[in-house]
Amino acid sequence: MSPALRDVAVVGFAQNLADHDRERNEVEFIIPVVRDAIAQSGIPRHDIGFTVSGSCDYLSGGPFTFVQGLDAVGAWPPIKESHVEMDAAWALYEAWVSIQVGDVDSALIYGFGKSSLGDVHEIFNLMNDPYSVMPLWPSTVDLAALQACAAIAAGVTSERELAEVASRSHTAALANPHAIAGRDASADVLLAEPVTHVPLRDADIAPITDGAAAIVLAAGDLARKASSRPAWIRGIEHRIEPLALGVRDLTRSESTRLAAEAAGVADGPVEVAELHTQFSHEEPILRAALGLAPDVPVNPSGGPLGANPIMATGLIRIGEVATRITAGDVSRGVAHATQGPCLQQNLVCVLEGEQV
Amino acid sequence: MTEVLLEQHVLEYPGGYTRSTGPVVGRFLTGLRDGRFEGIRGSDGTVIVPPTEYDPYTAAALSEFVQVGPAGVVTAWTWVAEPRVGKQPLDRPFAWALIKLDGADTAMLHAVAVDSPDAMSVGLRVQPRWRAERIGSIRDIEAFVPEGSEPLVVPSPEPDAEPVTGIVTPTRLNYEINAGIAPSKYLRGLAEGKVIGQRAVDSDQVYVPPRGSDPTSGEPTEIEVEVADVGTVTTFCVVNVPGLSELAPEIPYVCAQILLDGANTAWFGLIQGLPADEVRMGLRVKAVWADELIPNAASIKWFEPSGEPDTPYESYREYA
Numbered sequence: 144m145s146p147a148l149r150d151v152a153v154v155g156f157a158q159n160l161a162d163h164d165r166e167r168n169e170v171e172f173i174i175p176v177v178r179d180a181i182a183q184s185g186i187p188r189h190d191i192g193f194t195v196s197g198s199c200d201y202l203s204g205g206p207f208t209f210v211q212g213l214d215a216v217g218a219w220p221p222i223k224e225s226h227v228e229m230d231a232a233w234a235l236y237e238a239w240v241s242i243q244v245g246d247v248d249s250a251l252i253y254g255f256g257k258s259s260l261g262d263v264h265e266i267f268n269l270m271n272d273p274y275s276v277m278p279l280w281p282s283t284v285d286l287a288a289l290q291a292c293a294a295i296a297a298g299v300t301s302e303r304e305l306a307e308v309a310s311r312s313h314t315a316a317l318a319n320p321h322a323i324a325g326r327d328a329s330a331d332v333l334l335a336e337p338v339t340h341v342p343l344r345d346a347d348i349a350p351i352t353d354g355a356a357a358i359v360l361a362a363g364d365l366a367r368k369a370s371s372r373p374a375w376i377r378g379i380e381h382r383i384e385p386l387a388l389g390v391r392d393l394t395r396s397e398s399t400r401l402a403a404e405a406a407g408v409a410d411g412p413v414e415v416a417e418l419h420t421q422f423s424h425e426e427p428i429l430r431a432a433l434g435l436a437p438d439v440p441v442n443p444s445g446g447p448l449g450a451n452p453i454m455a456t457g458l459i460r461i462g463e464v465a466t467r468i469t470a471g472d473v474s475r476g477v478a479h480a481t482q483g484p485c486l487q488q489n490l491v492c493v494l495e496g497e498q499v
Numbered sequence: 500m501t502e503v504l505l506e507q508h509v510l511e512y513p514g515g516y517t518r519s520t521g522p523v524v525g526r527f528l529t530g531l532r533d534g535r536f537e538g539i540r541g542s543d544g545t546v547i548v549p550p551t552e553y554d555p556y557t558a559a560a561l562s563e564f565v566q567v568g569p570a571g572v573v574t575a576w577t578w579v580a581e582p583r584v585g586k587q588p589l590d591r592p593f594a595w596a597l598i599k600l601d602g603a604d605t606a607m608l609h610a611v612a613v614d615s616p617d618a619m620s621v622g623l624r625v626q627p628r629w630r631a632e633r634i635g636s637i638r639d640i641e642a643f644v645p646e647g648s649e650p651l652v653v654p655s656p657e658p659d660a661e662p663v664t665g666i667v668t669p670t671r672l673n674y675e676i677n678a679g680i681a682p683s684k685y686l687r688g689l690a691e692g693k694v695i696g697q698r699a700v701d702s703d704q705v706y707v708p709p710r711g712s713d714p715t716s717g718e719p720t721e722i723e724v725e726v727a728d729v730g731t732v733t734t735f736c737v738v739n740v741p742g743l744s745e746l747a748p749e750i751p752y753v754c755a756q757i758l759l760d761g762a763n764t765a766w767f768g769l770i771q772g773l774p775a776d777e778v779r780m781g782l783r784v785k786a787v788w789a790d791e792l793i794p795n796a797a798s799i800k801w802f803e804p805s806g807e808p809d810t811p812y813e814s815y816r817e818y819a
Contacts, residue, residue: 165677166683167679167680167711168677168678168680168681168710170711171681171712174711174712174718174719177717178717188716188717203674203676204509204510204672204674205508205510213714214710214712214714214717215712216717217715217717217718218714218717219714219715219716259677260508260675260676261672261673261674262672262673265672266672273516273518273666274518274527274528274549274666275524275607275608275637276608277668278636278637278638278668279587279588279637279638280583280587281587281595281608285577285595288595289575289576289595289596289597290575291577292621293574293597296575296621340578340579341576341616341619385551385555387547387549387551387555387605388608389597389599389606389607390551390555390605
């Protein structure tokens, strides 16, 4: 990364899963995460320079429903605001750029989604190629299963490894109060369960989750004032691959590899990685693309297999790594977010606890 | 806690979403209608199927079509035990597969009609089963089947058929919308003939309908306040376009922002009971409730003059 970049850190992070309280609407479950993240930062709400959110209107089936989210952030007097129809990790990227160009010194980022309202695995078919794929209505899980099949056929992973990933993730989720799908089941137990979407089992598929997350970013001295140990963003990059499934090599993630290279993943030790793995087989593909050593802990939070509030799940990965850095558990970690069928688009963020 | 209200909601584009194909996709779809598969040669010489107008990696414009198939090989597959009937290609359990047609270097997605996942494997040879009625769509292929499991019938093109230049894609998504806590209380109030808002925590502002938040501060609102069904017209619009409102079939009619007594946000409603040219800012109006009250904004049909003197402009200028 260029030495001219400003130091920007995560100084507040909160997540809220409405599955514990399904009665709330989007505004009602965004409010607590925005309040918590801002309170952690200590920055007065109206001093925050920029507000940007990530969500998907198709989740609730209404046009421009993302605008309603603003009722949860306090938009009067008028605020500087933006929105991406992407996981809020990309909203964080926009905020980071806005801070880099010097427009603002702080930003509030939030992502939210109520995946339970419709058939969320069907809804995302609308992202597929409108001529050759969308009219066939494959679900998100169907396409992921094809990728898993290709990866196993190529020897990139195995059914046993998928079960090991799922077992470890679900067990870790038990210790995460924000996770909804924690269970203590060994890989052998999972392998004995029925295959529901060949070669995937239900345990390999992220649960349908409603929820929201929020992060506050701050630059330089403002971040040092806001946090005793800011989680500094040392590199962040995102890359996209072609939409046509057959054009891509589904057994590897070249976009993740390039993003990791640009973000500087290999420039230091990786003590923890939080990866946006909505399906078990995505972990070995991403591990390889990120160049992670076998002993790097992946998704100690349980990851998306423990809780998957779509449009916030990627942002939560950044928040989970930042939380561990701020707590002093680790000094350097990698967060990953994805969007699109079969890991089409990938974002990689490197966070560190100390100034270089 | 109030039980939240749920409502069935359908997102649909009547008649389907219409797209033009452009020359390359159009030629691919024309080929499917006419019984052939056409790919395109990419910058590195590989054959891309379905064809793309531009090379996915170099972005160079592509133009050299190559006929491929009709048979091919499965490179990846999965099983659909519970098909989405009416949307997916088959209404009985089937396999999805990425299929690399003979002569192609990329695989395409389609269904494979077999009775059981046991019949599927990577490397399986498959052939297309065309539909009798073909319109220039990826769905002109009903499904693929294992090679040789049935006679391969390759349709012949209709003479003089025009090339495919567009597609129509029906889209329908079903939802069960959850109103949330604050809106549910408001909607249940309407079913009892009451208008219920919420008061801000740190000011005296009352929001109707309530959203569970104070939109100026972002703080939650939890104090319910019943406001009057009588209020003041703060601004209005005379509508001369017919057919926009079932409740106001005759034009001109008037829709207005109405500041209900006790509320700090204006309410959108129809004004009836006086000629359109007599509606004015400051007019006092009263809600006319429907005969059958339901938890829905339709419980208030419209507003009519209450007979009270007009409200002075100064008292509502902040809302006009």
